[in-house]
Amino acid sequence: MTHSWPGHLDVGAVRFARPTAHYDDVVVFYRDVLGLPVLAQWRGHAGYDGIVVGLPGTPVHMELLQHGDPPRIPEPHPENQLVLYLRGPEAVSVAARRLAGHGHSPVPAANPYWTERGAVLFEDPDGWQVVLAPWVFGEDPPPPPPAV
Structure with missing residues (x-):
């Protein structure tokens, strides 16, 4: 494309x-x-x-x-997200551990697309979501969802 x-x-x-x-x-x-x-x-x-x-x-x-x-501020909505496309699952793990080390816990994704592809979501202090995705959009294809 x-x-x-x-x-x-x-x-x-x-x-x-x-x-x-x-x-x-x-x-x-x-x-x-x-x-x-x-x-x-x-x-x-x-x-x-x-x-x-x-x-x-x-x-x-x-x-x-x-x-x-x-x-x-407007009420946060689960689809109003900042998506950070990181360079692989290990990069997501490093960032998620850092957030957890500062007292932030992952939150469930409203859209299963993110979880199925290995992304981890956190909320900022206002409740807006930050998605840590394990591929770089435009460079890599997204990971496939797990086989059912």
Whole structure:
């Protein structure tokens, strides 16, 4: 399958933003526990606290924002996920052990696709899911589901 980007859309980087009601905890979760690099961080800018983390590097990044007193966010949904495609089952095991070592436990996947293919899911402090998948999308085929 060939994938091409539209010529009229000269994108050099992509950022998506997610609200948080637990800013300090999500900073620890994404920066310290997962170990994502911090590209930018601020407090009290026009009432916003924020952090931008690289996914990986700088062309793709996620911004986490807290605003309001008290901050309010939409209710988490199990299909609103950050999927990190890791380089194999051992990479997933290493990341999952690190999360467990910081007191985070895996959560069940609403969609059996992830579990059937060896992915492990965790919730961040706001309840948003992070999927640790054991293959690199676009480089490797997903592992087949177990034979029934």
